Amino acid sequence: MATEAELTAMRRAVALAARGALTTPPNPDVGCVVLDAAGRVVGEGWHERPGGPHAEVVALRSAGDAARGGTAVVTLEPCDHTGRTGPCTSALIEAGVRRVVIAVADPNPVAAGGAATLRAHGIDVELGVLQDDAERMNARWLTPFRTRRPFVVWKFAATLDGRSAAADGTSRWITGAQARADVHRLRASVDTVVAGVGTVVADDPQLTARPADEHVPPGQPLRVVVDSDGRTPATARVRDGSAPTWIATADEVGAGADGRVDLAKLLSMLDERGQRYVLLEGGPTLAGAFWRAGLVDRVVGYVAPALLGAGDAVLACAGVTTIGEAIRLDVSDVAVVGGDIRITATPREHRKA
Known part of the structure; x- marks a missing residue:
């Protein structure tokens, strides 16, 4: 069950993701907030443009060492493949987070599987937190996969x-x-x-x-x-x-x-x-x-x-x-x-x- 701090962080992540609406297509709009072990916000970021760093990477860089033992709250399941950038799952594992809270599972078969990879590395993963809010924000990207x-x-x-x-x-x-x-x-x-x-x-x-x-x-x-x-x-x-x-x-x-x-x-x-x-x-x-x-x-x-x-x-x-x-x-x-x-x-x- 997501904590109040995590729910607040997810609302912030959704708002951050929306900032990329004009610049991220054809990529998804994604936001991420990093909480330290005490539940305090120590980093945040959003995906700004194709080829640029993903939201998780931006937020982890902002958090630095404070991410270790903390929680990453992200609007879309972290990618588990190498494209123009490396897998976000690897970045989260290397940062030493203990928990990842996700709003929406990735429907893209090329990038999906991040939650399973994180769990395989001992990271606690919760999926579906404020899913409706995140889906409305990212409907532009989700719709083609579903329809x-x-x-x-x-x-x-x-x-x-x-x-x-x-x-x-x-x-x-x-x-x-x-x-x-x-x-x-x-x-x-x-x-x-x-x-x-x-x-x-x-x-x-x-x-x-x-x-x-x-x-x-x-x-x-x-x-x-x-x-x-x-x-x-x-x-x-x-x-x-x-x-x-x-x-x-x-x-x-x-x-x-x-x-x-x-x-x-x-x-x-x-x-x-x-x-x-x-x-x-x-x-x-x-x-x-x-x-x-x-x-x-x-x-x-x-x-x-x-x-x-x-x-x-x-x-x-x-x-x-x-x-x-x-x-x-x-x-x-x-x-x-x-x-x-x-x-x-x-x-x-x-x-x-």
């Missing part, structure tokens, strides 16, 4: 009355420069950006990540245009060669009952390609189709303090016909970004068509 499809974030920008474009079709710019820069940081954290052909034809977006700060992507995300009938113009910016692009047609992917691209098959094919993290950028018709299929895992909405009164709604045909069917979300974060508000939320349950 065999990428984690999907729906990003939208809208006015306060829920419009994504004015009555004449203009939509640039609903939000301010700081919100748009924030979107580029979000794009830089994913491996796939998905948009509908309607958006491509209407707005001709480039769909590349162009962050202006330290979040410079090592490579551009894959651009996917959901284009059931192959209408993407030859001159569209998504074909400019600045990033890999897939024009996904119904002939290639397969069609659903409506004759359009089967979105579940599309995500399955992306998973087979090794794509794990999708940013869905619209427009409203495609977003509605993703919601009807129960394929949205997180929402990041940028809301501008502006009113249009007419024009396109941000979401269309989501399968809701009465208030009792409303898609309810749990808000995890609200932040002011320049003059706009960014809301991050998670659907309470996935709704199937």
Whole structure:
């Protein structure tokens, strides 16, 4: 049974892990807190970027000799393999900790087995402490292992009355420069950006990540245009060669009952390609189709303090016909970004068509 000190340390570890949300993909978000033999915090750390030291290593370095005989509290089972860095199990064993408290077992067969290795070296291991909290924080990484499809974030920008474009079709710019820069940081954290052909034809977006700060992507995300009938113009910016692009047609992917691209098959094919993290950028018709299929895992909405009164709604045909069917979300974060508000939320349950 975890002690109060360990529970407090795990809450801190979850918060630390969340700091890497924009920089760790495709790796998991992991946090670690080290307690000394008396239960006092002596070290902490989080995984900051692929190829960098894992959370356990950072926390152990921070703790130094005080880790010996103490406890490591970590949000994800320590890895037991050598990749770009060495096994975290070895680091914990060498540090002389007597106990390791883990929130979530590692579902990755390549890295799993850390708990068994630690126990084999005489270290007491407790698994499942504040598991729900840690899974919510790290859902982006866990989802592909459990569902065999990428984690999907729906990003939208809208006015306060829920419009994504004015009555004449203009939509640039609903939000301010700081919100748009924030979107580029979000794009830089994913491996796939998905948009509908309607958006491509209407707005001709480039769909590349162009962050202006330290979040410079090592490579551009894959651009996917959901284009059931192959209408993407030859001159569209998504074909400019600045990033890999897939024009996904119904002939290639397969069609659903409506004759359009089967979105579940599309995500399955992306998973087979090794794509794990999708940013869905619209427009409203495609977003509605993703919601009807129960394929949205997180929402990041940028809301501008502006009113249009007419024009396109941000979401269309989501399968809701009465208030009792409303898609309810749990808000995890609200932040002011320049003059706009960014809301991050998670659907309470996935709704199937």
